[in-house]
Amino acid sequence: MNNQKNSCPSDEELGQILKNAGLSITSPRLSLCRYILFNSKHPSIESVKDWAHKTKLKVSRATIYNTINALSEANLVKDLRFPQIDNVCYDNNVAHHHHFLDQRNGKIYDIDPQEFEVHSKLSSKFEVDGVDILIRGRIKK
Numbered sequence: 001m002n003n004q005k006n007s008c009p010s011d012e013e014l015g016q017i018l019k020n021a022g023l024s025i026t027s028p029r030l031s032l033c034r035y036i037l038f039n040s041k042h043p044s045i046e047s048v049k050d051w052a053h054k055t056k057l058k059v060s061r062a063t064i065y066n067t068i069n070a071l072s073e074a075n076l077v078k079d080l081r082f083p084q085i086d087n088v089c090y091d092n093n094v095a096h097h098h099h100f101l102d103q104r105n106g107k108i109y110d111i112d113p114q115e116f117e118v119h120s121k122l123s124s125k126f127e128v129d130g131v132d133i134l135i136r137g138r139i140k141k
Helices: 011-020 027-039 045-054 061-073
Strands: 078-080 089-091 098-102 108-111 134-137
Touching (some): 011 027, 027 045, 027 061, 045 061, 061 089
Parallel strands (some): 098 134
């Protein structure tokens, strides 16, 4: 399972990432983006809001939504919508990969596509644009 964190850039590098995404650079937004992009795994709006509250970061729910939407539009995060999970989660790993949902605790793990292969026998009349796989189960203790 691939659950590595990306290396965290300097404030200047992160500021450039935000600028490229069309976001204005503020101290709260830098903190928010650092958490979403580099220090969390599959956060939801609620988990980001909880993190902001715990760290005493003064940001509104609207700022969180707007920031995540801008990151999504800039392809820095992907929306994860699974019927088994009530909230939309956001994935800062935008490379092709699959997901494993631990049904015991709701945690999502990244799975390298080489660790789980699917071989298709679809008719040639189907033109496949992509495959998103969610594997459900439990992590053995």
